[in-house]
Amino acid sequence: MQRIGPIIVVEGPNNSKVPFSRSLYIDCSEKVLIDTGADPQALLQIDQEYGIELIINTHYHPDHTCHNHLFPNATKWINSIEFQTSRTIDGIARGNGIFQEWGSHGVNLWRKSVPQEWLNSLDGISDTYEYDVDYSFGDVRTVFLHTPGHTSGFSCPYFPDLGVVYVGDYDMTSFGPWYNGADGSIDDFIKSGKRLLNIDADTFITGHQKGIFTKAEFHVAMEKFLSFIDKRDHLIDDYVQKGFSFEELTNIGIFYPKKSLTEPIFKTWERSGIRKHLQRLGYVVPETNNELISTK
Template identity: 30%
Template sequence: MTAIVQNLVTSGVFELDGGTWDVDNNVWIIGDDTEVIVLDAAHDADAIADVVGDRTVRAIVCTHAHNDHVNAAPELAQRTGAPILLHPADRVVWDLTHPERAPDGDLADGQRITVAGTDLTVLHTPGHAPGAICLHSPDLGVLFTGDTLFRGGPGATGRSYSDYPTIVKSIRERLFSLPDDTIVRTGHGEGTTIGAEKAASSGWPEA
């Protein structure tokens, strides 16, 4: 059985560099009737746990460690027993939110995470954050991009630990090589496709 993808939108506050912004986050739950992974445990552990139900959570995967993507991760991990996985380059960002609680495991470029018989491959895509990753599932034809790529272009790079030329390089070299019909599921807002964003990328500012 191929995994299915569920979307939960949670709301809260993004905090960085002394600023605060109200945000809605996409939480992605990928799996079947018995097991799932949770991608980006944002804001509301209760709401995420309600959607998961009695299914086993194999991992809580973080696309990056900005607080609005990880603030519910420790509580969800405590409730489910699932490990929190983060790319080690983002530990400096993680520690801004959870200095007292380390992630449980590292994500690495090329690593495969399997749930419900479906493989998802980790793609290290720095730029929005140094340890930002995307998850690609050829079987599902889906790419989960966190805040690396949105409908309309790259994620924000105007704050600490981010860099515009780096995110553009990540997108062009790692993501635009995927099939054009790949569905992009983002960290905020509506989805898109690789083909649509590739076609629009000629209008991006120079890196």
């Protein structure tokens, strides 16, 4: 565990790789934990040593909320946009693009695969926080920057007096940007990424793998990270020019390795992601999967 002033960075298993993430503990009178995707043993140890009274989730995804349920007595907040989404299976299924890609039949199938513990984790969330206003936890000033794109409600906790930001899923990994849910947006992802570059901070803590960047390192990494989007645009456009149908495009492995596309949730996000790029490129995305893609 690394400490930056009052902030303790708690690692997740396997270098915080998905399905886990880093959590931040704010060592202050309010005993605040941000996200619960870290190693459950480490989180329980923090609870024993310091106490956890308030859990704040950056967004509803399981890799950031999965261990909320370990702390039944803590108060739990999520961003105001995703509070309703996180209340019901139907809301989560819609947010993830499951309804969009497969309709209610797909939602019913997916429902059976959702771990009860995660639902309990979301179920414990009772309140919301507002974006872009000052909160004080003890004397630690905290602002939840609204940085939509990864999801519509995604926030980056920023500690202006410490010059620290938790950039979560701006993780700079070799997978590239993830905006593949129905509630994700490529344009917003780029806009929010640029916003983060203008934040007055010198410590950028990512949610997965890579770790902590200085401002200079973060700038370089962001440019490379956002450049995935253009590469995906070009790749998809080339396939469309060659006459690939939507269904054919979704079997190539643009986002996920081809072999993992047998997994329904990856296939869902592959489809939803390709759909977003086609729309961005100005193509009309057909409702029926095997139709050819046409220009507007």
